[in-house]
Amino acid sequence: xxxxxxxxxxxxxxxxxxxxxxxxxxxxxxxxxxxxxxxxxxxxxxxxxxxxxxxxxxxxxxxxxxxxxxxxxxxxxxxxxxxxxxxxxxxxxxxxxxxxxxxxxxxxxxxxxxxxxxxxxxxxxxxxxxxxxxxxxxxxxxxxxxxxxxxxxxxxxxxxxxxxxxxxxxxxxxxxxxxxxxxxxxxxxxxxxxxxxxxxxxxxxxxxxxxxxxxxxxxxxxxxxxxxxxxxxxxxxxxxxxxxxxxxxxxxxxxxxxxxxxxxxxxxxxxxxxxxxxxxxxxxxxxxxxx
Numbered sequence: 665x666x667x668x669x670x671x672x673x674x675x676x677x678x679x680x681x682x683x684x685x686x687x688x689x690x691x692x693x694x695x696x697x698x699x700x701x702x703x704x705x706x707x708x709x710x711x712x713x714x715x716x717x718x719x720x721x722x723x724x725x726x727x728x729x730x731x732x733x734x735x736x737x738x739x740x741x742x743x744x745x746x747x748x749x750x751x752x753x754x755x756x757x758x759x760x761x762x763x764x765x766x767x768x769x770x771x772x773x774x775x776x777x778x779x780x781x782x783x784x785x786x787x788x789x790x791x792x793x794x795x796x797x798x799x800x801x802x803x804x805x806x807x808x809x810x811x812x813x814x815x816x817x818x819x820x821x822x823x824x825x826x827x828x829x830x831x832x833x834x835x836x837x838x839x840x841x842x843x844x845x846x847x848x849x850x851x852x853x854x855x856x857x858x859x860x861x862x863x864x865x866x867x868x869x870x871x872x873x874x875x876x877x878x879x880x881x882x883x884x885x886x887x888x889x890x891x892x893x894x895x896x897x898x899x900x901x902x903x904x905x906x907x908x909x910x911x912x913x914x915x916x917x918x919x920x921x922x923x924x925x926x927x928x929x930x931x932x933x934x935x936x937x938x939x940x941x942x943x944x945x946x947x948x949x950x951x952x953x954x955x
Contacts, residue, residue, distance in 0.1 A: 694753055695752070695753060695754050695759075695797050695800075696713075696750060696751060696752045696753055696754070696801070697750070697751050697753060698748070698749065698750045698751075698804070698808075699748065699749050700747075700748045700808060700811075701747045701748065702747060702815070703746075703747025703748070703812075703816075704747065704812060704815075704816040704818070704819045704820060704945070704948055705745070705746045705747045705748070705819070705820045705822070705941060705944070705945065706746055706747065706748040706749070706750070706808070706809070706812065706819060706820070706821045706822070707742065707743050707745060707746030707748070707749050707750070707821075707822045707823075707824065707941075708749070708750040708751075708821070708822070708823045708824065708894075709736065709739040709740040709742070709743055709750070709751045709752065709824050710750070710752045710756075710761040710762055710801075710823065710894065711735055711736035711739065711752065711756045711760075711761075711762065711825055712735070712736055712737065712738070712739045712740040712751050712752060712824075713735070713751070713752040713753040713754045713755055713756070714731070714732060714735055714737065714755050715753060715754055715755065716754065716755050716757070716758050717754065717758060717793075719790060719793075720758060720782075720786075720790055723782050723783040723785070723786045723787075723790070724781070724782065725780045725781060725782060725783055726757070726779055726780065726781045729923070730779065731755060731757060731781070732923055733828065733920055733921070733923075734756075734757075734776075734777070734779065734828075735755060735756055736756075736824070736825050736826045737826075737918070737923065737925075738826070738917065738918065738925055738930065739824040739825060739826055739913070740824075741930055741934060742824050742933075742934055742937050743824075745934075745937060745938050745941040746822070746941070747812075748808055748812065750805075754797075757769075757776070757781050757782075758794055758797075759794040759795070759797045759798045759801075760798075761798060761801050761893075761894060762823075762825075762891075762892035762893050762894045763892065763893050764893050765795055765798055765799065768794065768795060768798045769782075769791050769794040769795065769798075770782075771783070771784045771786050802897065805894075805898075806901070809821070809898065809901075809902060809906060813902060813905045813906065816948075817905070818904070818905055818906070818907065818948060819905065819906050819907070820862070820906075820907045820909070820944050820945075820948060821895070821898060821906055821907070821908045821909070822909055822910075822911060822941070823891065823892075823894055823895060823908070823909070823910045823911070824910075824911045824913070825910060825911065825912050825913070826912065826913045826914070826915050826917075827844075827848075827887070827912050827913070827914055827915065828915055828920045829844045829914050829915060829916075829920070830915075830920055830921065833921070834919070834921035834922070841881065843886070843887070844886075844887070844914055845881045845882060845883040845886050845887075845914065846875065846880040846881040846882065846913070846914050846916055847870055847880055847881070847882045847883075847911060847912070847913055847914070847933075848883060848884075848885075848886045848887050848888070848911075848912040848914075849863070849866070849867060849882065849883070849884045849885070849909055849910070849911060849912075850884075850885060850888055850890070850891035850895070850909065850910030850911075850912060851863055851884050851885060851908075851909055851910075852885055852888075852889065852890045852891060852895075853890075853891070853895055853896060853898075853899035853908055854907060854908065854909065855904055858904045858907075859904070859907045861947060861955050862907060862944055862947045862948070862955075863884065863909070865940075865943040865944060865946075865947050866909065866940045866941075866943060866944050867882050867884070867940070868940075868943070869936065869937075869939040869940030869941070869942065869943040869944070870882045870936045870937065870939075870940045871936070872936060872939050872940075873932055873933075873935040873936035873939060874932065875916070875929055875932040875933055875936070876916075876928075876929055876932070880933070880936065887912065888910075888912070891908070891910030892910070895908040895910055911937075913933065916929060917929040917930045917933055
């Protein structure tokens with residue numbers, strides 16, 4: 665898979681800080697990368713990409729650093745724990761796979777947190793090209809999810825994101841911890857009478873590995889009313905055949921202003937994620953009556 669960050673070969677003596685922007689510097693002609701292997705776990709990083717196709721650049725208003733701040737760099741670091749894995753290589757501002765088609769690309773700053781991303785005279789053919797990719801993604805996800813459900817009966821989809829917690833500026837206080845868990849599990853479509861046990865096991869797995877010397881603060885449905893269009897679409901289409909959890913990692917693994925990443929924190933977070941996925945796999949493998 666192209667552009668998937670791994671840490672193989674990095675010694676403890678090497679610098680534990682790396683620029684997130686560097687990880688996005690290589691351009692890919694592919695809108696995304698996907699690997700489909702046997703197994704019931706799909707993991708996606710649909711906002712991990714940063715590149716913008718060349719034909720759009722004349723209409724791009726936002727600067728590179730501000731754009732990167734609103735993307736989810738390094739969320740692809742967690743993908744290898746899955747069976748089917750998906751990474752968007754392009755920026756969410758070229759096509760946002762977690763929004764419905766009518767909001768997937770917008771020239772209205774109201775749709776992008778007040779940020780002016782595109783010139784208002786962005787050609788319709790460019791918008792149409794982005795929407796065609798958005799449509800293709802949902803066709804691809806339907807095809808893959810249905811194949812996995814046909815094989816396994818029930819599947820787990822983990823959609824990985826990250827969020828800023830120092831929006832006031834690089835020298836301003838961080839958001840209060842009570843409103844900003846280290847990992848916020850979006851489970852708004854999850855039926856706890858069906859998957860509550862899996863959710864509990866998954867959360868405990870995330871907490872089981874210390875991050876910078878302490879157990880991470882993992883909570884459920886704290887910051888967002890829903891996980892976005894992708895999990896809502898999965899639930900509407902497949903119901904309880906697909907257990908969908910959106911993971912929102914607070915950017916404790918990087919500086920959201922300088923974009924330098926803390927490799928040690930990333931590794932520790934990934935260890936917890938791998939343990940959480942392992943526990944979820946064991947839960948899914950149990951007979952329904954033993955859950």
